[in-house]
Amino acid sequence: MGIFSKTCEYAIRAVFYIAQKSQEGQKTGIKEIAENIDSPEAFLAKILQKLSKVGLISSSKGPTGGFYLDTVGLQRPLADIVAAIEGDDIFTGCGMGLSYCSEENPCPLHKDFKKVRNQIIKMLHETTIGKFNQELINGQLTLNK
C-alpha cells in the first residue's frame, strides 16, 4: 500500500473526477465515475455516500441526478477528503507508530519524519479539489492509468 489506504485513493480520484465534471456543468453517476477512475463500483458507492453525508460532496437522486460539487466544495482542500476517510493520524501521528508524536519524547525518526509529514500536510492543504480541473479536462492529467 502507498501512504493512503485504497479507500482514500478511490475517494481522492473520485472527487477530482466529480470536480472536473462539475466544472463542465454536469452531474455524474457512480457507474461513470467508477469507470473513469478505475474503481469497483459498489465499493465506491459506499465511499461517496460517506463523503456526501459529511457534506464534502453533493448528490441528488433520480433521473438527472448524480454527484457534484458547488463552488464552495471545489475550493475545499484535499485534506478534508483525506481526514474524512482516514482520520487525522496522517497529519499528527508518529512515523514509527508511537502512541503520540512529541518533541519531549521523540522517536529516532521524529526530526526527519516531521519534514515528511509537513510536506504531506502542505500538499493536501494547498491542493483544492478543483485545482486541476482544467488540466483534467485538457487530458494533461490522468485519474486512471
Add this chain to the structure above:
Amino acid sequence: MGIFSKTCEYAIRAVFYIAQKSQEGQKTGIKEIAENIDSPEAFLAKILQKLSKVGLISSSKGPTGGFYLDTVGLQRPLADIVAAIEGDDIFTGCGMGLSYCSEENPCPLHKDFKKVRNQIIKMLHETTIGKFNQELINGQLTLNK
C-alpha cells in the same frame, strides 16, 4: 494507519532496539524486545523471523542466544527494513493509487507527491539502523512512548 503498516512500524522499532543492544555488546530476545518497543510478542517473533531469513538481522538459538546486528548490519539503511516488510511501493508508487507513477501520464498530485516520496526515500536511505544508538542508550530518544 500512518504511512507505514503496523508490521513495518514494529520492525523499525525492533531493529533500532536490537541495534542499541548490539552496540552495548548484547544479544536480546523476543520477550525483551517486545516489552521495550511495546509490541505483541508472538507477532513480533514472526516479523523478526522474516528479517532474519533475509539476512537483515542475525540470530542465534539456545541459552545466550537472541537477535543481534553485526557492524555491517548496523550500517544498512532503514530503507532495507521497510523494503523487506512492505515491498517498494512506498518508494515508487503513485500517491493516489494509479497503477504506476510516470511523468508521461501523471496524476494531479504527481508533482507534489514526488517531493513527499523523495523526502521519505531520503529519510529511509540516510538513516542507518545504528545511527541513533547513542541517543537511544542515553535515553534522549524513545521507542515505546
Add this chain to the structure above:
DNA sequence: CCAATAAAGGACTTTTTTATCCTTTATTAA
C-alpha cells in the same frame, strides 16, 4: 399516477493484516 432512474442504506462476503498458540529445532551449560 406511474415507470424509470439514481443515490442511500442494510446485510453480507472476501481478503488482508494483525495476532496467538503450540510444536520443532538448535544451542548451551551443568
Add this chain to the structure above:
DNA sequence: TTAATAAAGGATAAAAAAGTCCTTTATTGG
C-alpha cells in the same frame, strides 16, 4: 546426556479493510 533456553515454523484465530448484492427512498419526466 540432559534439562533449560531461545529462535524457527506451522496452524489457526481475530480484526480490519475491501468489496458485493439487494432493497429502499427520493426524484424525474411522461
